Amino acid sequence: MNPFKYSTAKQPSDAVAMLAKNDSAAFLGGGTNLLDLMKEHVYNPSEIIYIGRLDLKAINQTTTGVTLGALANNTDTAQHPAIRKDYPILSRAILAGASAQIRNMATNGGNLLQRTRCSYFYDISMPCNKRLPGSGCAAMEGFNRMHAIFGWSDKCVSVYPSDMAVALSALHASVKVLQLNGAERVINFDDFHVLPGNNPEKDNTLTYGELITSIEIPRNNFASHSAYIKVRDRNSYAFALVSVAAGLEMEGSRIGAAHISMGGVAHKPWRALKAEQYLQGKPATAAHFRKAAEEEMNAARPLSHNKFKVEMGINTITSALQVAHKG
Ligand SMILES: Cc1cc2nc3c(=O)[nH]c(=O)nc-3n(C[C@H](O)[C@H](O)[C@H](O)COP(=O)(O)OP(=O)(O)OC[C@H]3O[C@@H](n4cnc5c(N)ncnc54)[C@H](O)[C@@H]3O)c2cc1C
């Protein structure tokens, strides 16, 4: 690890002002991703600004939904009674990630900003456009079993790893940030993470120095018809090959609206819009669930080592819809 300066911020405004003074500084939340990146020399900030003492840990129910503090940890968020009752897919998605020890440390803001687990990104001897723009993409012709099947570019085929974010996408959350000038802005979750295009070094639409202060989730009426299913190589401590968060707004036996997002398939949580559209107004039957899944996955563009993800995606969407419908 390279030497770095360590500071502690006491107020959100201090944190932002401290970062503004150094163009190679980073906020430190739980450190479960940042420290690994630093130890592997993937990311070498000259200053770390610890934000864990900021008063941004509350989880509050409001008249319109719930607000998650950016510094609340993943365990407290997943176990919060209001989250378990009204947003169970979020609770399940968080608990499907990492390990209990990591979830105790991981913060909600840090979770959204965790970086890809592409092994070439972590290996500084390999070309990687995300780590070193212009150096190439080792995964394109390399071992790309864990990689994207939607939305990739010839510059980067990595996937975004967060489970929590997949649920937040299906829940239509938004992210509140504090800017350098002290103003706040709110980013719709679908606009928060980005596809790689020509700039895979960018994972999201935050600009340097912005601090995530909270995540806002609107009320929904599909809590009793929702599911999160994660398919992975082992049952714990593994990232998703494919995951699906699904919520169904039922109108009698018909589906009023479906809310479906996928993980493990793209550079951002992938909204399954084709499946959602197909299901709208249809009777909730096994045949329609499978057809909706096929509609979505027909557009996939698998790589040399991950063709299996297409069939896996069909099966996982179908299962998630069945579990959500059963309630
Ligand atoms: C072995 C292992 C297995 C894992 N498995 C999974 C898994 O299966 N599923 C899953 O979803 N995750 C998994 N994770 C990832 C884990 O969830 C993340 O590392 C964690 O959520 C990151 O949160 P943090 O607070 O520790 O972030 P940090 O490491 O502190 O920060 C991450 C990044 O976010 C920035 N940052 C942090 N907070 C803010 C803020 N409020 N505003 C602006 N910038 C901020 C930091 O500067 C840094 O760039 C795993 C991690 C490990 C080590």
Ligand code: SF4
């Ligand atoms: S897929 Fe993306 S992160 Fe992985 S080597 Fe290619 S450019 Fe780097």
